[in-house]
Amino acid sequence: SQTxxxxxxxxxxxxxxxxxxxxxxxxxxxxxxxxxxxxxGRGLQLLFYSVGIGQISSEVPxxxxxxRPQDRQFILSSKKLLLSDSGFYLCAWSxxxxxxxxxxxxxxxx
Amino acid sequence: xxKVEQNPLFLSMQEGKNYTIYCNYxxxxxxxxxxxxxxGKSLxxxxxxxxxxxxxxxxRLMASLDTKARLSTLHITAAVxxxxxxxxxxxxxxxxxxxxxxxFGKGTHLIIQP
Numbered sequence: 543s544q545t546x547x548x549x550x551x552x553x554x555x556x557x558x559x560x561x562x563x564x565x566x567x568x569x570x571x572x573x574x575x576x577x578x579x580x581x582x583g584r585g586l587q588l589l590f591y592s593v594g595i596g597q598i599s600s601e602v603p604x605x606x607x608x609x610r611p612q613d614r615q616f617i618l619s620s621k622k623l624l625l626s627d628s629g630f631y632l633c634a635w636s637x638x639x640x641x642x643x644x645x646x647x648x649x650x651x652x
Numbered sequence: 653x654x655k656v657e658q659n660p661l662f663l664s665m666q667e668g669k670n671y672t673i674y675c676n677y678x679x680x681x682x683x684x685x686x687x688x689x690x691x692g693k694s695l696x697x698x699x700x701x702x703x704x705x706x707x708x709x710x711x712r713l714m715a716s717l718d719t720k721a722r723l724s725t726l727h728i729t730a731a732v733x734x735x736x737x738x739x740x741x742x743x744x745x746x747x748x749x750x751x752x753x754x755x756f757g758k759g760t761h762l763i764i765q766p
Contacts, residue, residue: 585758
């Protein structure tokens with residue numbers, strides 16, 4: 543069966559520090575992968591999606607970047623975090639037009 | 653640009669009552685999702701609505717889709733406290749190159765009081 547792993551679950555980082563969130567998927571190949579962010583009191587916003595290794599599309603301009611070094615690995619990064627980067631980050635993958643979500647990472651930038 | 657609007661954004665209701673959450677979207681799509689999110693948790697899939705007139709029911713929740721009106725509803729019957737959560741609708745989109753994704757509404761924060 544397919545599973546999605548996302549870590550860490552909780553992160554507190556100072557402003558200006560780098561960020562790396564990792565997401566891996568098991569039990570499938572060549573999935574579409576996504577990073578969403580949920581800011582306090584707001585809905586989910588799509589940040590990046592990827593249809594294959596090295597292929598990244600960005601939905602909104604921001605302080606973040608994404609990479610897909612392997613077929614089932616999706617990484618969300620930042621060189622210098624801003625306070626506004628705080629939020630709940632969700633990795634997701636889709637197959638056959640169904641979407642599955644990771645457990646999320648609660649990021650607090652202080 | 654696909655826009656998804658949910659209302660209400662916040663709802664407090666008593667146990668035993670009925671209520672409906674609405675989800676409007678701006679462009680044509682034939683697939684709509686409803687998710688539940690408990691505080692601090694990820695999203696749990698509730699329903700996938702695939703076509704005009706689709707209706708799905710699970711326990712006290714029933715979802716429907718009208719693609720002509722670009723409207724989906726999530727109806728709660730005889731609410732119980734365990735249904736307290738944030739509910740999201742999401743509409744599927746497609747782009748060239750095989751990508752698909754979801755655009756979410758802002759969510760409806762539902763509190764059910766004894």
